[in-house]
Amino acid sequence: MRKILPWPFVLFGAAAMLVVAAGSAAAAGNVALDGKTLSPAWAIPFLGILLSIAIGPIIAPRFWHRHFGKITLAWAVLTALTLAGRRGVDTALSVLDHALVGEYLSFIALLFALYVVAGGILISGSPRGTPLRNGAILAFGTLIASIVGTTGAAMILIRLVLRANAARLHNVHVVVFFIILVGNIGGALSPLGDPPLFIGFLSGVDFFWPAKHLWRPTAFAAGSTLALFVIIDWWFYSRDRLVMPVEEVAGSKLRLRGGNNISLLAVIIVTVILTAQWAPGGGITIYDTPLPLQDIVRDAVLFLTAIVSLWLTPDQHRQANGFSWEPIQEVAILFAGIFVCAVPVMAILDAGHDGAFAPLLAAVTGHDGKPHDVAMFWLTGLLSAILDNAPTYLVFFKLAGGNATELMGPLASTLAAISMGAVYMGALTYIGNAPNFMISAIARERGVKMPSFFGYMAWSILVLGPVLAGVTYLYVWLR
Numbered sequence: 001m002r003k004i005l006p007w008p009f010v011l012f013g014a015a016a017m018l019v020v021a022a023g024s025a026a027a028a029g030n031v032a033l034d035g036k037t038l039s040p041a042w043a044i045p046f047l048g049i050l051l052s053i054a055i056g057p058i059i060a061p062r063f064w065h066r067h068f069g070k071i072t073l074a075w076a077v078l079t080a081l082t083l084a085g086r087r088g089v090d091t092a093l094s095v096l097d098h099a100l101v102g103e104y105l106s107f108i109a110l111l112f113a114l115y116v117v118a119g120g121i122l123i124s125g126s127p128r129g130t131p132l133r134n135g136a137i138l139a140f141g142t143l144i145a146s147i148v149g150t151t152g153a154a155m156i157l158i159r160l161v162l163r164a165n166a167a168r169l170h171n172v173h174v175v176v177f178f179i180i181l182v183g184n185i186g187g188a189l190s191p192l193g194d195p196p197l198f199i200g201f202l203s204g205v206d207f208f209w210p211a212k213h214l215w216r217p218t219a220f221a222a223g224s225t226l227a228l229f230v231i232i233d234w235w236f237y238s239r240d241r242l243v244m245p246v247e248e249v250a251g252s253k254l255r256l257r258g259g260n261n262i263s264l265l266a267v268i269i270v271t272v273i274l275t276a277q278w279a280p281g282g283g284i285t286i287y288d289t290p291l292p293l294q295d296i297v298r299d300a301v302l303f304l305t306a307i308v309s310l311w312l313t314p315d316q317h318r319q320a321n322g323f324s325w326e327p328i329q330e331v332a333i334l335f336a337g338i339f340v341c342a343v344p345v346m347a348i349l350d351a352g353h354d355g356a357f358a359p360l361l362a363a364v365t366g367h368d369g370k371p372h373d374v375a376m377f378w379l380t381g382l383l384s385a386i387l388d389n390a391p392t393y394l395v396f397f398k399l400a401g402g403n404a405t406e407l408m409g410p411l412a413s414t415l416a417a418i419s420m421g422a423v424y425m426g427a428l429t430y431i432g433n434a435p436n437f438m439i440s441a442i443a444r445e446r447g448v449k450m451p452s453f454f455g456y457m458a459w460s461i462l463v464l465g466p467v468l469a470g471v472t473y474l475y476v477w478l479r
Contacts (some may be wrong), residue, residue, distance in 0.1 A: 033087060033095045034353035045082075048390075049075040049341045053334060054386060054431050057452050062106050068330065072337035078109060079341045084440075095343050097287040104339040106202055107195070108332050109299040110435075111151065111418050114192065116306040118152030119323040120261040120313035126367035129165035131233040134174055135226060137161055138394050142222050145186030146193035146211070148161035151327075153182050154435040158294055160254075162446045170236040172450060175443045176459045177229040181222060183435040184427035188218045188420065192269065195434065196393030196422040203397060204404030205275050206414070215384065217475035221417060221424055224467045258317045264309050266295075268427065271301045281341035322445075327438045338391050349398035361399055370411070371400050377417035377476045381425030381468070389433050393418060413479040428460045 052071050056064035064071075083092035127133050137157060145153040161178055165171040189194030189211045191201035197210050275298035283292040348355040364375045376396060384392040396418045400407060407415040426433035430440055430453055440450050451459060 012041045020071070033083075033091055033347040035344075035347035035349065036354045038344055038347075038348050038351075038356060040356045042082075042348065044073045045079040046338075046341040046345045048078075049334075049337050050388060050391065053388060057431070057437070069333050072333055076337045076340040079343065083344070092165055094288050096340060098289045099339045099343050100336070101286045102289040102334060103202060106295060106299055107198060108335065109200055109302040110192070110268075110272070111195065111331060112312070112328060113302040113306045114149040114152045114265075115155070115328045117261045117264045117268065117309045118148050118155045118218075119321055120258045120309050120317055121156050122155060122257040122317045122321050123160050123254060124257060124320065125160075126163040126166075127254065128158075129161075129168050129174070131237050133164065134233055135230045136163070137164070138178060138229060139226055141178070141182035142186035142226070145182055146189035147269065148185040149192050150183050150194055150433065150435045151188065152265075154178075154439050155321065155323075157182060158439050158442050159446075162443060162448065166446070168213065168237070173229075173232055173236060173459070175439065175448055175450065176235065176340075176456065177225065177232075179436050179439050179456075179462070180427040180460060180463060181225055181229075183439055184433050185218065185222050185225065185424055188214050188221075188423040193273065194423050194426070195390040196426075197419060199390055199394050200397060200404075200415075200419065201276070203394075203402070206408060207273055209415075210406055210419060212402065213412060214419060217420055217471050220474065221467050221471055224470065225463065228463060228467075256290070258313050260312050261309055264305050267305050269304060271298055271305075321340050322442060329433075331434050335390070338388070342391055342394070345395065346398060349395065350402065352401075357399075364396070364399060365441070371479065373413050373417040373476050374472060376422040377472060378413055379421070380418050381421030381428075383433045384422045384426050385428035388431065389422040393422040396422075413476075417476050418479070420475070424464070424471065427464060430458055448457040 015426045035400055049072060052064075052068075052075070056068065056071065080092055080096060083095065135354075136159065141153045141157045144156075148156070158175075158178065161174060162171075165174050184194070187197070191198040191205075191210070193210075197205075200210075275294040276299075278294045280293050283290060283296060285291070348357050348408050351356075353361060364372055364379060366372045373468060376399075380392055383395075397407070397415075400411060400418060427436070430436045440456075443450050450456070
């Protein structure tokens with residue numbers, strides 16, 4: 001298993017080489033898509049693919065699981081053909097080339113590297129699932145999520161949590177809080193933590209900006225949620241002890257295996273940070289999308305790090321972790337379609353008040369013409385919950401002007417509101433963030449009776465409602 005890459009990445013590599021060949025043969029001029037001339041109807045494929053992702057797994061889970069790639073391809077092809085037919089082949093090739101080569105490649109390179117490397121880290125053993133031990137594990141997962149990514153932290157710790165609480169009569173709430181804390185809130189402090197922040201990083205936001213500006217609200221949100229978890233877990237634990245003394249369940253010592261992957265995680269972190277500060281000049285142009293040398297080096301190192309992890313990590317470590325290619329393949333395919341379908345939407349948003357989405361812009365803008373932070377926070381968050389937090393972040397990033405320098409400066413409170421909304425409220429549904437479904441699926445495989453889509457929503461709203469209200473008042477309204 002460790003020497004074979006999943007087929008989407010082989011396919012993507014082949015497609016990239018074809019694009020390079022085409023670019024060297026006939027590089028086109030940079031043809032822009034004028035968002036001022038586009039109607040709201042151009043957003044139909046984008047809304048269609050997001051609604052497919054939201055509704056498909058609920059109403060037809062088997063059909064969706066078998067055919068999500070075809071559905072995604074259909075929406076992407078509709079977008080590409082419409083662009084070619086209405087705006088010309090050169091324009092379509094130019095904007096799609098920029099979306100896939102200039103944006104998607106770096107996005108998926110980081111997710112792929114974190115997924116593969118974290119999937120090789122095995123924590124064996126089974127502690128007893130007491131409230132304090134559960135709280136400690138969730139706190140640790142929340143802390144490392146901004147370093148190894150929410151997906152990576154979930155991969156490392158979810159099976160440990162499930163083993164620790166296997167003897168508990170009530171363990172559903174443990175997984176629900178795990179999704180909220182480890183799969184979402186914990187990733188708010190770096191571009192490595194959550195996909196929306198990495199998209200912001202690719203759009204020019206400084207690597208350390210989230211840590212500098214979001215650590216206080218994130219500490220408040222995580223601390224409040226963790227305290228609530230310990231209280232609820234203690235109550236369930238007390239009820240469990242009336243039936244079966246959990247203390248009598250034998251535990252086993254924790255052991256860390258696959259430690260070489262920790263060094264590879266350090267390589268990923270250092271690579272992303274250093275290449276963000278390195279500007280040597282030079283690079284290549286693929287069709288008409290320039291790729292700076294630092295971006296090429298970063299993405300190449302990320303892919304190579306994943307390959308080294310596959311080569312060095314014993315197969316039994318990944319098998320014990322339940323590692324499979326399916327989750328990352330699904331993310332790769334779905335986000336390729338999302339990036340393509342988002343092209344005309346981003347062009348309309350770039351047009352600002354002259355574009356078809358001017359009413360949406362007005363809804364999140366105050367009377368003084370500046371973004372309304374509370375509206376940005378809640379609209380970004382609620383749409384992240386029912387759609388997906390990465391593209392939703394990008395939409396509101398554009399609505400706020402799309403200028404990273406300005407958003408990190410005079411509009412820092414707006415960027416903070418968008419970032420917090422996308423990351424925190426991605427936990428409100430199973431589809432808000434990539435790890436949510438993965439964690440739920442693993443728990444179901446281990447016999448945990450996870451709540452339905454709407455049952456989980458009820459849990460998350462009850463848990464996060466007061467927390468989000470506190471964040472709104474203390475860190476959005478009063479800023």
